[in-house]
Amino acid sequence: MGALQQSFFGRDTLTVARELLGKKLVRAFRGRVTSGMVVEAEAYIGRTDSACHASRGRTERNAVMFGPPGVAYVYFVYGMHSMLNVVTEPEGEPCAVLLRAIVPTEGVALMERRRGRGGRELADGPAKLCQALAIDKGLNGHDLTSGEKLWFEEHRGFADGQVSRGPRVGISYAEPEDRDAPWRYWVAEPGEERGV
DNA sequence: TCGCAGATATTCT
DNA sequence: GAATATCTGCGAG
Numbered sequence: 001m002g003a004l005q006q007s008f009f010g011r012d013t014l015t016v017a018r019e020l021l022g023k024k025l026v027r028a029f030r031g032r033v034t035s036g037m038v039v040e041a042e043a044y045i046g047r048t049d050s051a052c053h054a055s056r057g058r059t060e061r062n063a064v065m066f067g068p069p070g071v072a073y074v075y076f077v078y079g080m081h082s083m084l085n086v087v088t089e090p091e092g093e094p095c096a097v098l099l100r101a102i103v104p105t106e107g108v109a110l111m112e113r114r115r116g117r118g119g120r121e122l123a124d125g126p127a128k129l130c131q132a133l134a135i136d137k138g139l140n141g142h143d144l145t146s147g148e149k150l151w152f153e154e155h156r157g158f159a160d161g162q163v164s165r166g167p168r169v170g171i172s173y174a175e176p177e178d179r180d181a182p183w184r185y186w187v188a189e190p191g192e193e194r195g196v
Numbered sequence: 197t198c199g200c201a202g203a204t205a206t207t208c209t
Numbered sequence: 210g211a212a213t214a215t216c217t218g219c220g221a222g
Contacts, residue, residue: 042214051214061207078215079204085214098214127215137206170214 002154003147009069013088013095017043018185020086021163024155025102027133028148034110034133036102036123037155040186042168044085046094049181051174054094064141065094072150074130074140081127082136086144086152100126100169101186164188 004023009016026035046054046065053062053075064073065087073085073096085096101124104111111132112118123132130136135150144151165182172179 044214053214056208059208075214076206077213079206079213081204081215083214100214125215168214173213 003151005145006070009088013043013045016088017041017097022156022158024153029134034107036104040101042098043183044096050178051171070145072142082130083126
């Protein structure tokens with residue numbers, strides 16, 4: 001099958017964030033498969049980005065970002081929410097892409113069960129996405145190129161006209177110049193999002 | 197339909 | 210002890 005390899009992730013973070021749109025995120029858990037198409041992502045560029053966790057130096061929590069690309073960086077915030085990131089750029093560069101939203105494609109019923117909700121609210125936020133796919137900190141450091149448990153596949157692409165760019169969300173603590181950086185990418189018209 | 201405040205646990209100072 | 214890359218519920222319009 002076509003799990004995306006390290007060569008895809010080991011590039012410029014903004015490029016990876018942009019090209020991740022339209023890719024399929026697949027999760028295998030307890031013999032069942034759930035998946036969804038990525039429609040929103042944000043880039044966090046460690047060294048020069050005050051919004052990135054790694055900008056304040058290496059800690060035990062963000063150590064994964066300093067490792068090789070193609071690895072999952074999962075962390076906890078607000079006491080109840082997990083978030084899924086993918087490490088990018090060559091090893092030693094603490095950069096990552098935060099996945100903010102997906103459109104469910106397989107295992108929708110199971111996701112609704114895990115979320116206790118359905119429809120558009122199913123996985124249109126970083127924490128919702130993790131809950132829908134049963135992602136928790138146990139997957140921190142997981143190798144996404146192995147094709148096990150959690151990985152990315154080719155699915156479809158989006159033309160530039162369908163992709164919007166803008167400032168990132170929830171990083172008011174960052175320096176103004178980083179706050180305003182248009183490093184968030186999302187699909188303006190997925191086409192079938194309102195179908196359900 | 198929109199905007200605001202509370203919740204909850206891990207991490208860092 | 211304080212802060213956090215959020216979500217949900219509630220109340221008013």
